[in-house]
Amino acid sequence: MQLFNTVMAHAITWVPRALVQKISRRYIAGESLDDAVGRIRQLNSLGFKVTIDVLGETVSSIQQTENTADEYRRVLNAIQDHGLKASISVKPTALGLLLDTQHCEQLLGKIVTIAERHQTLVCMDMEDVSCTQKEIDLFANLASGHTNISLALQAYLQRTYQDLDSLLLTRSSLRICKGIYLEDRSHLVDKAWNDRSEINPHFMNHIARCFEMGTFVGVATHDIALIDQVIELARSRDIDKTMFEFQMLLGVCEPLQCKLLGMGFSVRIYVPYGKDWYAYSMRRMKENPQIAGYILQALMSR
Structure with missing residues (x-):
């Protein structure tokens, strides 16, 4: 599992921005207060x-x-x-x-x-x-x-x-x-x-x-x-x-x-x-492989 998470953390860089936004909706409340x-x-x-x-x-x-x-x-x-x-x-x-x-x-x-x-x-x-x-x-x-x-x-x-x-x-x-x-x-x-x-x-x-x-x-x-x-x-x-x-x-x-x-x-x-959802999402996913694993597993299960 640790190897999977690490691979996912590196692979996340190649995920299209629109897809990152879709995934991030579960982890970010939105753009507005x-x-x-x-x-x-x-x-x-x-x-x-x-x-x-x-x-x-x-x-x-x-x-x-x-x-x-x-x-x-x-x-x-x-x-x-x-x-x-x-x-x-x-x-x-x-x-x-x-x-x-x-x-x-x-x-x-x-x-x-x-x-x-x-x-x-x-x-x-x-x-x-x-x-x-x-x-x-x-x-x-x-x-x-x-x-x-x-x-x-x-x-x-x-x-x-x-x-x-x-x-x-x-x-x-x-x-x-x-x-x-x-x-x-x-x-x-x-x-x-x-x-x-x-x-x-x-x-x-x-x-x-x-x-x-x-x-x-x-x-x-x-x-x-x-x-x-x-x-x-x-x-x-x-x-x-x-x-x-x-x-x-x-x-x-x-x-x-x-x-x-x-x-x-x-x-x-x-x-x-907030509007800076992309930078937050990428940082969380790249710097914490476990979270990257959670996110991509959730994506694949849909």
Whole structure:
């Protein structure tokens, strides 16, 4: 299966754009906020919480960053107006982290402030390793004045052990994922670029540290073996179910999502929307062979 997924991840480049769009409809809520609201309502009605992501992380002008910030304000208003059980996920590069760090912090600060007023959570996503320290510094600045912001950490980076040690002292909520960006191998945990299962022990170490420190943690994975280990660890340490949640992508492993929900666990679905669907779809499929396998298997079964 792993070989199949890897082959599919490489082959996906040759899939026509129109076909990628057709496939992506299961994994992306649509191009508009209205599309996303409709999808979120369905998920909420089933018992799922949601994290909303506005697609588009490559910006080349300050005006583009302003437009992205305006869209997030619209999202926050929609969450409030429709009573959605939803938080938001923000990529700092979409707000100009690599263009003007100070301006990015101002924009994100305004978003977090509005979200705080609406009692909505904001997760700051982690991007490629060239952004890691900048994003941790940005998070530290904002978390010092706000309690509704959390940070994603990538288990496949060696530095995450040290980053986690300092972040746990702040008692801020965290999100642990394996990581999907293609990196310089010198930054990665051993063999992580060859076999993603090699990341699992590191992932579990980070989850265990969050449990130990009483920090709320989002467990972001579709790996069944990992999920089973997290459940067993939580039970063995008598960790209350309110101290963690499982986070999964829209349209991926839906039976597993429902199973976890039925077991009484909190499950949050990552719901992306926007016009930049093609870049998102290609990145997800190329950089995570498992997802590419899911997508193409679903296509062949239709």
